[in-house]
Amino acid sequence: MFRKNMGIDLGTSSVLIYIRGKGIVLREPSVVAIDKKTLKIIKIGFEAQEMIGKTPKNLIAVRPMRDGVISDYDCTEKMLRYFIRKANGNSIFQPNAVICVPSRINEVEERAVRQAATNAGVRNLELIEEPMAAALGTGLDISRPRGIMVVDIGGGTTDIAVVSLNDVVVSESVKCAGDEFDKAIVKYVRKEHGIVIGERAAEEIKIKIGCVSPRPERLTMTVSGRSMSTGLPKEFTISSEQVLSVLQDSVKIITDAVHDVLSKTPPDLIADISTDGIILTGGGSMLYGFDKVISAKIGIPVYIADDPVSCVVKGAGQAVEYIDNLSETKINSPKRKLWN
DSSP: OOSOEEEEEEOSSEEEEEETTTEEEEEEESOEEEETTTOOEEEETHHHHTTTTTOOTTEEEEOSEETTEESSHHHHHHHHHHHHHHHHTTOOSOOEEEEEEOTTOOHHHHHHHHHHHHHTTOSSEEEEEHHHHHHHHTTOOTTSSSOEEEEEEOSSOEEEEEEETTEEEEEEEESOSHHHHHHHHHHHHHHHHOEEOOHHHHHHHHHHHOBSSOOSSOOEEEEEEEETTTOSEEEEEEEHHHHHHHTHHHHHHHHHHHHHHHHTSOHHHHHHHHHHOEEEESGGGGSBTHHHHHHHHHSSOEEEOSSGGGHHHHHHHHHGGGGGGGTTOOTTSOOOOSOO
């Protein structure tokens, strides 16, 4: 077969593409650099990310995805086209694709994804909810009559779902994830130190010393930013305990959402989840202590998946194996389950 089948994780922070038979072939930031005068796209992906916070007046680096959905349609379409062509190589055939979307996506948001995919060169399209894809990507058997709970902490959203018999039983999506963690750190540094830092510096703090549960040993990090009083460069030191305190409000939003989903889950499935535990996926799950803090709140064992960042696109990659049975599915047809 000449036409490639792709699984695409179209995320707020990054785009990952899986091709059947090859695995993950693309993993790049969801960033676009634009000339403000001509509105022409200058760079996409890694090259555009390097420009964040460092562009001259005539350029701007933007993230066209926000909170897991399209916020800048034109940029998203062009970014997706660029990534699909890069992944598709020299093939002249339009690929089929399964694209991951947040739980509770509305009709307008879904239509935007479908139209962007059409214009980006996708022939046949199916959508799959991110926690369903994440469950598949962990290698769990979602076809069994047994409750599986997945919490996918991404860049723009945290998606929570209970899955059984190839379908989502209960789900929730909250706009609190990695990007909100970064914003909280930026806000704290501005308020407590009178220093302005960019989102990349905040992300580096989060990755290197961030935690949502106390670490066994105190970590510190020295960072440089711009003094609000003098406008000059200024260094400051931030500790893991400070980051822990800063992230508590965000953690509460996520743990409350997990609790809410469990409260709506049928009792028999709750029993399964209590035995098997909750699976964490997504880049946010790698923040130290997330498994511990959710387990302490809910009273159920919590486990971090192997390679949590790739679970969603791996799941989409498994879903794309079914797409041969959907050969004439029109891209703008109503959304339907892939798992009949």
